[in-house]
Amino acid sequence: MDELTTLVRIVTDRRQAVLPFLDFSDRNSAQKDLRLVRLLDGAPVVTQTQLVKSLYGKTDAKTQATYRKLKSRVQQKLLNHLYFLDQTDPRHIASKRYEQQCLGLLHQAKILAGEGEYKMAEKLFRKFIRVAEDAEFTPYTVLGARILRNMYAEMRQPAKFKRIVKQLAAYQAKMALEEEAEILYAEIKMTLNHKVRSRKFLLHQMPAYQNKLEQIHKKVKSYNTFHVLYVTRLSKEELVGNYEEIINITAATERARKQGKINEKRFDKRFNNYMSVYAHLRCRKPEQGLVLAEEYFKDFHYSSGNWFYFLETYLLLAVHARQYGQAFELLQQARKNPYYRKQRAAAQQRWELYEAYVQFVRPEQSPVKMRYFTQFVQTVPDFSRDKQGYNVAILILQFMHFLRRRDIEGLLARLEGLRKYEQRHLRDPATLRSQLFFRMLLMTVKENFVLAACEKKGALLLERLRAAPQPGEAYGEIEIIPYEDLWALALGMLRQQEAEQAAAEQAERNRT
Numbered sequence: 001m002d003e004l005t006t007l008v009r010i011v012t013d014r015r016q017a018v019l020p021f022l023d024f025s026d027r028n029s030a031q032k033d034l035r036l037v038r039l040l041d042g043a044p045v046v047t048q049t050q051l052v053k054s055l056y057g058k059t060d061a062k063t064q065a066t067y068r069k070l071k072s073r074v075q076q077k078l079l080n081h082l083y084f085l086d087q088t089d090p091r092h093i094a095s096k097r098y099e100q101q102c103l104g105l106l107h108q109a110k111i112l113a114g115e116g117e118y119k120m121a122e123k124l125f126r127k128f129i130r131v132a133e134d135a136e137f138t139p140y141t142v143l144g145a146r147i148l149r150n151m152y153a154e155m156r157q158p159a160k161f162k163r164i165v166k167q168l169a170a171y172q173a174k175m176a177l178e179e180e181a182e183i184l185y186a187e188i189k190m191t192l193n194h195k196v197r198s199r200k201f202l203l204h205q206m207p208a209y210q211n212k213l214e215q216i217h218k219k220v221k222s223y224n225t226f227h228v229l230y231v232t233r234l235s236k237e238e239l240v241g242n243y244e245e246i247i248n249i250t251a252a253t254e255r256a257r258k259q260g261k262i263n264e265k266r267f268d269k270r271f272n273n274y275m276s277v278y279a280h281l282r283c284r285k286p287e288q289g290l291v292l293a294e295e296y297f298k299d300f301h302y303s304s305g306n307w308f309y310f311l312e313t314y315l316l317l318a319v320h321a322r323q324y325g326q327a328f329e330l331l332q333q334a335r336k337n338p339y340y341r342k343q344r345a346a347a348q349q350r351w352e353l354y355e356a357y358v359q360f361v362r363p364e365q366s367p368v369k370m371r372y373f374t375q376f377v378q379t380v381p382d383f384s385r386d387k388q389g390y391n392v393a394i395l396i397l398q399f400m401h402f403l404r405r406r407d408i409e410g411l412l413a414r415l416e417g418l419r420k421y422e423q424r425h426l427r428d429p430a431t432l433r434s435q436l437f438f439r440m441l442l443m444t445v446k447e448n449f450v451l452a453a454c455e456k457k458g459a460l461l462l463e464r465l466r467a468a469p470q471p472g473e474a475y476g477e478i479e480i481i482p483y484e485d486l487w488a489l490a491l492g493m494l495r496q497q498e499a500e501q502a503a504a505e506q507a508e509r510n511r512t
Contacts, residue, residue, distance in 0.1 A: 003120055006117060006120065007120075010112075010115055010117070020076065020077055020080050021077055021080055021081060022034060022037060022074075022077050022078070022081065032055055032070055033070070033073065033074050033077065035054075035055060036051065036055065036070060036071070036074050037074060037078075039051055039054055039055075045341065048067070051067065052064060052067045055067065055070070083104070085100075087100050089301060090299070091298075091299055091300055091301035091304075092301055092304070093268050093270070094264065094265060094266070094267070094268065095135065095265060095266045095268070098131060098134070098135040098137075098265050098266075099135070099137065101131055102128060102131050102132050102135070102137060102140050105124050105125075105127055105128040105131065106125075106128050106140070106143070106144070108124055109121045109124035109125045109128060109147075110147075112124065113125075113147075113151065118151060118155060121151070122148065122151065125144050125147055125148050125151070126144075126148070128140070128144045129141050129144040129145060129148075132144060134265060135263070135265040135266055136222055136223040136224060136263055136265075136266055138171060138174055138175045138178055138222065138224060139175060141171045142168065142171045142172055142175050145164055145167055145168035145171055146168060148160075148164045149161065149164045149165055149168055152164060174220055174222060177216050177219055177220045177225065178220060178222060178224040178225055180216060181213055181216045181217070181220075181224065181225045181228045181229075182224070182228060184209055184212060184213060184228070184232075185213070185228040185231065185232060187209075188202065188206075188209055188232060188235060192235060199239060202239065203239050203240065206232075206235070206236040206239065207236075209232060210229070210232055210233060210236060213225070213228055213229045213232055214229060217229050223262070223263040223266045223267070226262070227266070227267075230249075230253065233249055234246055234249060234250075234275055237249070241282070241430075241469065241470050243278075243279040243280075243282040243283035243470070244279075244283050246275055246276070246278075246279035247276060247279045247280065247283070249275075250272050250273075250275050250276035250279065251276070253272050254269070254272060254276075257269060257272075269299070270296070270299050270300060270306065270310075271306075273292070273296040273299065274296070274306070274309065274310050274313065276292060277289050277292050277293045277296060277310070277313050277314070277317070278313050280292065280317070281313055281316055281317050281320060282470055283470065284320075284470070284482075286317045286318075286320035286321040287321050289313075289317045290314075290317045290318060290321050290323070293310075293313065293314040293317055294314075296310070297310060297311070297314060302337055302338075302339065303339055305342075305343070307337070307339075308334065308337070308339075308340075308343055308347065311330060311333065311334055312350065312351075312354070314330055315327050315330045315331065315334075315354055316354075316480065318330060319354075319357070319358065319480065319481055320481070320482055320485075322485065324358060324361055324362050325362075327358050328358055328362065331351070331354065331355050331358060334351055335351075350390070352376060353390065353393065353394065353397075353480065354480060356376050356397060357393075357397060357480045357481055360397065360400065360401065360404075361481065361489065374401075390478055392426075392434050392478070393478055393479070393480050395414075395417075395418065395421065396437070396441070396486065398414065399411070399414055399418065399441050400441075400486065400489070400490065402414065403441075403444060403449075403490060403493060404493050406449070406497055411445055412445070415442065415445055418438055418441065418442060419442065421438070422434075422435060422438045422439075426438065432464075432468045432469075433465060433468045433470070433479070433483060434483075436461050436464055436465045436468065436483075437465060437483040437486070437487070439461060440458050440461050440462070440465075440483075440487055440490075441490070443457055443458060443461075444490060444494065449494055449497065450494075451491065451494040451495050451498050454490075454491065454494060455491060458487065458491075462484070462487060465483055465484060465487075466484060
């Protein structure tokens with residue numbers, strides 16, 4: 001009871017008169033703090049002028065100034081609520097829960113130490129270290145041990161001081177090796193996030209990086225060194241396009257997790273599942289990947305950015321499996337997510353490009369949507385200065401669009417551009433699939449859109465296309481719809497156009 005009495009005294013003596021929080025349970029409150037939160041929650045794209053008008057009835061200089069004070073106060077209260085977010089939902093990353101517990105214990109222990117309650121503080125610092133050790137948050141174990149070392153020195157407790165100094169030395173040695181591994185991975189990640197040319201250069205360095213990380217992991221055998229080695233192995237195989245090996249790595253990792261060989265307080269099984277699904281997409285196993293995607297998608301919370309990343313792969317699997325109706329439903333699911341607009345502009349542009357492709361293979365009957373599609377295809381922005389990746393997908397979609405419309409002028413205007421693009425940016429052997437498909441598209445114009453000639457001369461290129469390996473991430477290639485399926489669509493459009501032309505000629509002969 002002594003500790004409880006001490007806590008009662010500290011809290012009652014030092015508590016704030018007005019708690020800096022929002023009372024969300026008071027649904028009938030007319031308090032402007034809660035009114036502002038409700039307005040923002042109900043309409044996240046509302047303007048400041050609209051908010052001021054709703055709150056104060058007018059928008060003069062005085063109400064604008066009052067609103068700025070209100071906004072500052074509400075923002076601080078919302079920040080205070082971050083200490084009490086619910087981290088128990090299994091659809092969120094597991095490590096957040098334990099990190100939040102660590103931070104809470106650290107904060108409580110430091111407050112008690114500041115109040116001179118060293119005995120209670122010591123218990124919490126030790127619990128902080130235990131939780132950090134269980135979750136393998138090495139920097140936190142170092143921090144907790146440092147605090148206890150200094151506390152024991154002040155309290156003149158030599159036996160405890162010696163024990164914690166020895167413990168701290170072991171933590172610091174472990175952290176130094178983990179830091180070395182993290183620096184190596186940071187270098188890899190920095191290059192991965194750079195241009196395609198940089199990723200190609202990284203290919204030659206990856207074996208040395210992996211070897212060094214393996215040596216460090218053998219010394220430490222901690223979750224942190226495992227994780228860095230694990231993601232590096234995945235990155236290496238992704239760069240070269242060895243997606244079969246990624247399926248093997250993710251399957252082996254899942255088995256190790258189920259056997260208790262990986263710290264589940266830190267390991268994010270959702271990422272492992274995502275990589276498995278993505279690998280199935282890239283190694284042409286869309287049907288199997290689609291089954292896995294349907295199973296794994298429930299593990300992602302809709303407020304997470306990872307929800308959108310997973311849904312992108314889920315959508316592409318549906319498209320590659322020719323399940324265009326399902327792909328359209330997934331697009332609508334993304335659009336309806338209240339967090340859709342919080343994505344980066346580039347991510348939103350990708351969704352627009354996916355929608356344009358899906359709409360191309362199953363045209364909407366709505367004239368408004370068709371006008372939007374036509375406008376988007378003709379004005380779609382560049383996604384990358386690397387001249388690969390999504391730019392290839394954009395150029396192909398534009399050509400297919402003009403081919404369907406039999407817009408000779410539009411096709412001829414892009415003919416020379418496509419030829420130059422291939423010569424300048426698709427010369428690497430790893431871009432063979434795009435090279436071949438570009439030639440097939442160009443051939444339709446050269447053969448004056450004659451179906452028989454396109455089928456005959458395209459057959460050899462189609463065989464080479466089917467045999468060509470999928471490029472790795474180092475080359476930034478993206479096939480939203482497989483080139484084989486797009487070629488079948490192109491031939492289908494030529495077949496329909498010839499049939500329509502023949503029908504029109506027959507109708508003309510009948511009239512004459």
